[in-house]
Amino acid sequence: MSANVLELLPIDITRWAAGNTGIPYVTTIESGRAGPHVLLTALTHGNEVCGAHALDFLLEQGVQPTHGRLTFAFANVGAYERFDATRPTESRFLDEDLNRVWSPEILDGPRQSRELARARALRPVVAAADYLLDIHSMQTGAPALMLCGLQAKGRRLAAEVGVPPLVVADAGHKAGPRMRDFGDFGDEASPKTALLVECGQHWSLAARDVALDTALRFLIAVDVIDPHWAIARLSARAVPQRFIRVTDAITITSPDFRFHSPFEGMEVIPRAGTVIADDGDHDVATPYDDCVLIMPSRRMVVGQTAVRFGRFEA
């Protein structure tokens, strides 16, 4: 579908504004039994509405953990509230990208922005979580991806969740660390594990189904929910997964960065050395045969990631 067809629009989530944690738009449901603290986050990017649909549905359906506790956080609600169907991409954030600020240096530092204020408010919730699923969507119509990070624990959990069919192991962005890489999530020695799911194109109905299915299967995988309750609400069967390891993230260095084709993502470029873009005075070429292009950006901003290169694992 075209990037500008708006099948899936923002919904009213103001009934979750008060929450029950003292942090706006953060709700925790306790099972009363021992178990992990599981965090589901939506709207880390304000224009990525599928996660808001999924969390709203789960809360509305009265989801109840059988073990541990379950927290729902609508992250960048300030940006979400600015959604304008005539300029839908502009509500990604207000001042800066909320998913590039997740390090103690930045969070404890002097910089101020509306996103940093929100990240500082959410930090104790993120730090307390044993498992995190951060729900996103993409600019293009490329297939859904699970981003599992570089550690084996992320890969294991992605396999246990079982959807979506493509799993990408990557290190994130030069522009700043993501929520899913924060603290213990990025430490192989810690059992705390985070996943980030890219559910498909931002405003596609399919993204909503992927978001909900992934959230339900995630809750089953971390054993905090009655599987029968979850399975009854799934829309699709799981199919075998393929794993891709990201080898390079191409960061934009020139305002003249230009792709040579309108890549959507997940294209496989057969020959090493194929030039796919130019970035000011130099070409960007694939480093090996059968190179997978992951999440090519449509926002050509110096310092941001243009595309990532990856290879399928056996």
Ligand SMILES: [Zn+2]
């Ligand atoms: Zn996102």
